[in-house]
Amino acid sequence: MTGSPDDIIVALAGQPNSGKSTIFNALTGARQHVANYPGITVEKKTGTYRFDGRKTVVVDLPGTYSLTSYTQEERVSRDFLLHEKPAAVVDVVDASNLERNLYLVFQLAEMGIPMALALNMMDVAGQRGLRIDTELLSQQVGMPVVPTIGNRGKGIDDLREAIDRISKDGCGPQTSLRLDYGTAVEPVLGRLEKRLSENVILAARYPLRWLALKLMENDTEAQRLVREHAENKENILSSVARERELFQSEQEQTAEQAIAISRYQIAGEIVERCVKREKEEQRTLTDRIDEVVCNRVAGPIFLGGVLFLLYYLTMKIGGEHIAPWAWKYWAMLRDVIASVLPAEGLIRSLLLSGIVDGVFAIMNYLPIFLILFLLIAILEDSGYMARVAFIMDRALRAFGLHGQSTLPMILGGVVVGGCAIPGVMATRAMKDQKARMTTIMIVPLMNCMAKVPLYVLLVSIFFKEHQAIMLWFMSLITLGVALIVANVLSLTVLKRQESEPFILEMPPYHLPTITGVIRRAVERTWLFVKKVITIIVAVAIVVWVFITFPGLSEERNAYYDGEVNNATETFMKNIGEDNPYAKLLAGSGLKEFGGYWDDYKKQRMGAKSKDAKDALKEKFSREDLEFFKIVNKGKGLDGKKDKYAKKVYGAYKKLDKKLKRLDTARRKETVHVSFAGRFGRFLEPVSQWAGFDWKTNIALASSFAAKENLVATLGTIYSAGEESSGTTLATAMEEDTAETWTPVHALALMLFVALFPPCIATLIMVRVETGSTKWMLFAATYPIILGFIIAVIVFQGGQLLSLTAVQVMTFFSLFIFTILAATYFVGERSAVKKQLSG
Amino acid sequence: MTLDQMKPGNECRVVTVNMEGVAGQRLLDMGFMPGTAISVIRNAPLMDPIDIRVKGYMLALRRSEAKGVEVTPL
Numbered sequence: 001m002t003g004s005p006d007d008i009i010v011a012l013a014g015q016p017n018s019g020k021s022t023i024f025n026a027l028t029g030a031r032q033h034v035a036n037y038p039g040i041t042v043e044k045k046t047g048t049y050r051f052d053g054r055k056t057v058v059v060d061l062p063g064t065y066s067l068t069s070y071t072q073e074e075r076v077s078r079d080f081l082l083h084e085k086p087a088a089v090v091d092v093v094d095a096s097n098l099e100r101n102l103y104l105v106f107q108l109a110e111m112g113i114p115m116a117l118a119l120n121m122m123d124v125a126g127q128r129g130l131r132i133d134t135e136l137l138s139q140q141v142g143m144p145v146v147p148t149i150g151n152r153g154k155g156i157d158d159l160r161e162a163i164d165r166i167s168k169d170g171c172g173p174q175t176s177l178r179l180d181y182g183t184a185v186e187p188v189l190g191r192l193e194k195r196l197s198e199n200v201i202l203a204a205r206y207p208l209r210w211l212a213l214k215l216m217e218n219d220t221e222a223q224r225l226v227r228e229h230a231e232n233k234e235n236i237l238s239s240v241a242r243e244r245e246l247f248q249s250e251q252e253q254t255a256e257q258a259i260a261i262s263r264y265q266i267a268g269e270i271v272e273r274c275v276k277r278e279k280e281e282q283r284t285l286t287d288r289i290d291e292v293v294c295n296r297v298a299g300p301i302f303l304g305g306v307l308f309l310l311y312y313l314t315m316k317i318g319g320e321h322i323a324p325w326a327w328k329y330w331a332m333l334r335d336v337i338a339s340v341l342p343a344e345g346l347i348r349s350l351l352l353s354g355i356v357d358g359v360f361a362i363m364n365y366l367p368i369f370l371i372l373f374l375l376i377a378i379l380e381d382s383g384y385m386a387r388v389a390f391i392m393d394r395a396l397r398a399f400g401l402h403g404q405s406t407l408p409m410i411l412g413g414v415v416v417g418g419c420a421i422p423g424v425m426a427t428r429a430m431k432d433q434k435a436r437m438t439t440i441m442i443v444p445l446m447n448c449m450a451k452v453p454l455y456v457l458l459v460s461i462f463f464k465e466h467q468a469i470m471l472w473f474m475s476l477i478t479l480g481v482a483l484i485v486a487n488v489l490s491l492t493v494l495k496r497q498e499s500e501p502f503i504l505e506m507p508p509y510h511l512p513t514i515t516g517v518i519r520r521a522v523e524r525t526w527l528f529v530k531k532v533i534t535i536i537v538a539v540a541i542v543v544w545v546f547i548t549f550p551g552l553s554e555e556r557n558a559y560y561d562g563e564v565n566n567a568t569e570t571f572m573k574n575i576g577e578d579n580p581y582a583k584l585l586a587g588s589g590l591k592e593f594g595g596y597w598d599d600y601k602k603q604r605m606g607a608k609s610k611d612a613k614d615a616l617k618e619k620f621s622r623e624d625l626e627f628f629k630i631v632n633k634g635k636g637l638d639g640k641k642d643k644y645a646k647k648v649y650g651a652y653k654k655l656d657k658k659l660k661r662l663d664t665a666r667r668k669e670t671v672h673v674s675f676a677g678r679f680g681r682f683l684e685p686v687s688q689w690a691g692f693d694w695k696t697n698i699a700l701a702s703s704f705a706a707k708e709n710l711v712a713t714l715g716t717i718y719s720a721g722e723e724s725s726g727t728t729l730a731t732a733m734e735e736d737t738a739e740t741w742t743p744v745h746a747l748a749l750m751l752f753v754a755l756f757p758p759c760i761a762t763l764i765m766v767r768v769e770t771g772s773t774k775w776m777l778f779a780a781t782y783p784i785i786l787g788f789i790i791a792v793i794v795f796q797g798g799q800l801l802s803l804t805a806v807q808v809m810t811f812f813s814l815f816i817f818t819i820l821a822a823t824y825f826v827g828e829r830s831a832v833k834k835q836l837s838g
Numbered sequence: 839m840t841l842d843q844m845k846p847g848n849e850c851r852v853v854t855v856n857m858e859g860v861a862g863q864r865l866l867d868m869g870f871m872p873g874t875a876i877s878v879i880r881n882a883p884l885m886d887p888i889d890i891r892v893k894g895y896m897l898a899l900r901r902s903e904a905k906g907v908e909v910t911p912l
């Protein structure tokens with residue numbers, strides 16, 4: 001029944017934090033369908049419900065204090081009301097803050113759309129001792145007023161009914177609620193309105209009194225409307241300019257000041273009439289909490305504690321307890337998938353090594369993400385985030401950032417382990433466009449969870465004694481570099497971006513609601529999962545193709561096949577013709593035994609206790625008694641010795657080693673001649689300056705698609721085998737790099753990865769949030785150049801002075817923090833200059 | 839005097855908002871009318887922004903913005 005003429009659209013407007021989204025969720029309930037409108041930085045959500053058989057589409061508009069065209073939110077809300085012409089608009093009003101909220105009510109009413117008030121937060125108003133005469137208020141504002149308590153679902157039915165009623169009436173409140181702007185403004189408004197009414201198109205499309213008011217307020221969007229639709233536009237605009245000038249010289253205030261004052265005055269009068277204060281204003285709980293939390297000394301300590309707890313709960317609890325528990329199930333699932341795939345060949349290798357492992361490698365992070373997002377949603381819902389911005393603003397502002405950059409940076413992984421995607425998304429709440437752009441550009445420099453495995457891998461190979469210090473060093477350095485970059489960008493390429501004043505409401509603390517917290521955390525996690533199953537899969541296929549094809553020449557394949565045959569023949573010779581097991585292992589029997597052998601070895605490794613080992617033996621002997629005697633070094637379950645079986649065991653052990661070595665060599669050669677190998681070697685002349693060989697180049701190129709690929713690609717290249725696990729990759733790399741790599745190599749690589757461009761998924765999010773392909777490309781390229789320069793400096797410096805990695809690291813961090821201090825003072829100076837001139 | 843010169847714990851009344859553009863409009867929208875009472879609650883740890891109470895709600899603003907609000911101490 002979509003699109004039937006009976007369907008109506010209702011807009012939810014209101015000031016920030018008045019409870020619009022809560023009312024939205026309560027109205028639309030389980031049937032809500034959440035949609036992002038692409039291309040618009042500020043999202044509008046839509047959902048539907050049915051009332052009296054009529055479908056109602058609800059649109060949740062961004063919160064605004066006013067309806068000027070100064071900010072994006074205000075433009076989005078206003079354009080929606082102006083151009084989409086909803087059947088009704090519900091202004092969600094914070095009852096505990098009625099005066100300021102009425103200021104917006106008046107402006108909405110002037111747009112001439114049928115309107116109702118949801119008088120929300122009635123419980124808060126009650127606690128503060130405010131008694132509101134809703135009947136009288138409804139009379140005063142000339143529209144239905146429905147008291148609600150959004151988070152408890154109170155008043156929602158009444159609200160639905162009111163919406164139904166006003167949308168059927170179809171007449172706006174501008175007739176019943178016509179503000180009197182006083183003797184100075186009204187005559188001007190009258191003259192302007194008359195001028196405007198000469199234009200048929202304008203008059204048909206827009207409420208003229210509203211338009212006249214906006215012109216008086218010097219509103220750029222209103223001027224644009226006039227330019228677009230009015231025939232005598234020059235005439236109108238010049239007379240507006242004249243009227244404004246005249247007004248200012250006569251009244252000694254601007255027209256917008258006079259208009260705002262009138263609105264507040266009338267709002268104050270209405271509050272006076274409708275609200276009774278039953279008890280004196282007292283110190284609220286919020287005040288008392290803020291006393292500590294925003295205290296000059298205790299505040300930063302508390303913030304440090306909260307960040308530490310955030311890190312501790314996600315990394316320790318999530319990472320060390322819940323994630324391993326979940327990994328067991330992921331591993332089981334993986335085994336199930338592995339067992340249904342074709343046993344051998346290219347398809348298996350693509351599906352298993354390429355896709356399944358790629359996806360599961362990231363799914364491992366899922367519990368960690370969920371916990372991180374839950375905790376952050378709790379912080380957001382409680383109201384603490386505004387305090388974080390308050391505390392951090394001064395420090396971050398020195399680098400061109402903003403107090404509100406804190407959350408995106410935490411999500412991105414300041415303290416090792418985040419994800420740039422939610423980080424970039426979280427910048428949406430920032431109103432200061434310049435600081436917002438700067439934040440978007442540096443969030444990908446944080447240490448996302450996908451970079452961490454590489455750090456851990458390299459640190460565990462090259463810095464065995466200094467693991468923890470090196471990880472700390474990485475997060476400190478990346479933060480330092482990010483702050484420098486932020487400062488440089490905001491003083492150069494982002495200089496011209498619109499900056500907004502820092503005027504931030506500190507909402508009263510709320511106890512977070514469970515549903516709200518879970519909803520937000522699940523939404524963010526889901527976004528992450530979507531990334532995994534779309535982009536990673538595509539990338540895994542591409543990477544796999546690039547490192548698999550064109551494949552070895554027939555000659556080389558024949559060579560390897562020959563070697564395998566030789567080894568098998570030697571094996572047969574070794575066990576001897578008279579060996580009773582020879583017949584069993586001839587032909588396909590050998591392959592069957594190979595599988596049995598591998599299974600046994602793998603499970604044997606997992607069996608820790610004696611009981612578990614015994615059970616394992618029991619199981620395998622039941623499966624195949626003969627095979628079991630071999631793998632058990634010539635002993636049956638009863639312990640009876642069989643010298644033939646023992647001989648086979650010894651010979652097979654050798655064969656197994658030989659075969660695995662051949663397999664590794666074949667894989668390596670395949671990669672070497674593959675497209676990826678060619679590309680990697682093509683870049684080697686340049687990349688060697690930073691100490692990267694062709695294998696590293698391939699891994700880096702693939703990680704551009706998604707960082708998770710780094711370790712995975714290294715795994716494939718270093719051929720840790722199909723059933724690879726972290727330890728074997730570390731060993732494989734250690735063996736392979738033992739002669740050629742020094743810790744300085746590893747350090748250069750880690751630093752390069754730390755700064756390497758955001759993955760494609762993040763870039764897409766940057767495109768969405770900045771609304772610009774140009775900025776997306778910028779976000780993709782500057783880190784390559786910066787990272788390469790730093791890697792070259794570190795590598796060449798380390799080699800030249802033959803320093804150890806720890807020495808290099810010390811020098812380098814001193815270097816970074818010197819620059820940081822320098823840029824800080826440059827930033828401060830320019831801020832002071834701006835203040836003096838502005 | 840201007841709002842940024844007020845010490846925490848003191849109260850004042852708005853005389854006028856001397857600011858053009860976004861910041862000025864935002865202050866008007868937030869209720870900085872002539873005669874409106876403001877109490878300065880606290881400074882941030884690094885002395886900036888400041889936390890104030892106006893028309894019954896709490897607001898944080900930077901000193902650079904507070905400078906644009908002319909006040910008389912109570």
Ligand SMILES: Nc1nc2c(ncn2[C@@H]2O[C@H](COP(=O)(O)OP(=O)(O)OP(=O)(O)O)[C@@H](O)[C@H]2O)c(=O)[nH]1
Binds near residue numbers: 063150
């Ligand atoms: N006590 C109380 N809390 C409420 C009520 N309605 C909403 N809240 C809480 O107020 C906070 C803000 O609610 P939201 O629905 O996110 O507000 P919003 O208007 O959508 O905010 P923006 O999108 O930022 O403009 C949440 O923590 C809600 O749980 C209410 O009637 N009483």
Ligand SMILES: [Mg+2]
Binds near residue numbers: 020022
């Ligand atoms: Mg909302």
